[in-house]
Amino acid sequence: MESVKLFGTWSSPSSKRVEIALKLKGVEYEYVEEDLQNKSPDLLKYNPIHKKVPILLHNGKPIVESLLIVEYIDETWPGPAILPSDPYDRAMARFWAKFLDEKCWPAMKKAWLSTGEEQEKANEEANEALMFLENELKGKKFFGGDTIGLVDIAANLIALWYGINEELSGLIQQPLTKDKFPNLCEWVDEYTNCSFVKENLPPTDKLAQLYMARIQADKASAQ
């Protein structure tokens, strides 16, 4: 009998990525909510190097790092493909997923936390990054084409962020606006309307509260 366990947190976009992938494939799994202020012995045992969530435990063997877990899920279980079959298309998917994590998200975070000239520069970088993604969506419903793929799952964090946009508008400058990024905004609607994404969305008010607290804390410690 197969056993699948996921250690995650309700607010973590990385954690949600794995849940979406599992739900997409129809894999039954046991979910364990971790308290990151008080990490469980299991978390430290299964991810001793990074000590983070998400952790997927498949028949007792741990896999960590959200995008690696998503690829593993795609290779292990049948069902809708998360990565395309053609090597070139797979390379493009991996490229954009990395771009999201390594360029786009850090730029967006920097834009929220910095001030003055540094913030102007960070805003430019964030806008440039989002524009690449905007163009990548041209003529497509999802980054993956007609159906959700790796890049859509990786772009989870943008969808989550956009969802609490209004609550945070007093606190930060939201780069993702409909007039500048029509494709991305439409993508957010399509993506969050997919059943397995929808049923997985964290409560927006709770999430907004959490992010507001974090931004305020980060801004305070930066000063």
Add this chain to the structure above:
Amino acid sequence: MENSGHIVKLYGAWGSPFVHRVIWALKLKGVEYEYIEEDLSNKSSSLLEYNPVHKEVPVLIHNGKPVVDSIVILEYIEETWPHLYPLLPADSYDRALARFWIDFGQQKRPTVHAFCGSSKENNEKTGEKMLETLNIIQDQALGDKKFFGGDSIGMVDLYFGWYVQWFPCFEQLAGLQVLNPSNLPKLHKWAMNFKEEPIIKETLYDSKKLLLHLEGIRKKRYMAAQARVL
């Protein structure tokens, strides 16, 4: 040689460890390719067209289609020519582990950059952190195996391959040797074995030339950082 119907070009730059990973992968798989040297201080319009996002080398062009980012390129080469010298294990869990170690290396880049940019005056702390990182790589990724890939070279070996020639140059510039037989016996042995593999051996640079080249890059970066501060 496996090249029926494949036209492969590689945009690279002399001395780039990222480009070298790709060269090793292509040579191990026996894939013929045309190499195009880029002057990174004067990037060609082709490079900018093929890699508008990062504007960097390496860029692999396969039958006219560009693939960028050395790690993405390695996975692409593996999937395009899977039967020639496999670089990843067959088992999906073992593949996830291999990818984990590459990702680990990526996450440790700040530690690596800090050490590689240090000098005699400030290498103690950076050296300590560097050793800590290499200990993890040695004990948990390599263990008692000859190569990270097992009995033969795999993708993780290609990823960490820069340690066999580029890292010693940075050690010299930083004034501190970290990867030596007494600190890291198994990793040091791996480096020696890796360097002796014929395909790897024939691609290594003249050490003095590489040292000068990397010293030049360090100086440029330092001056650029100083300019930003002032």
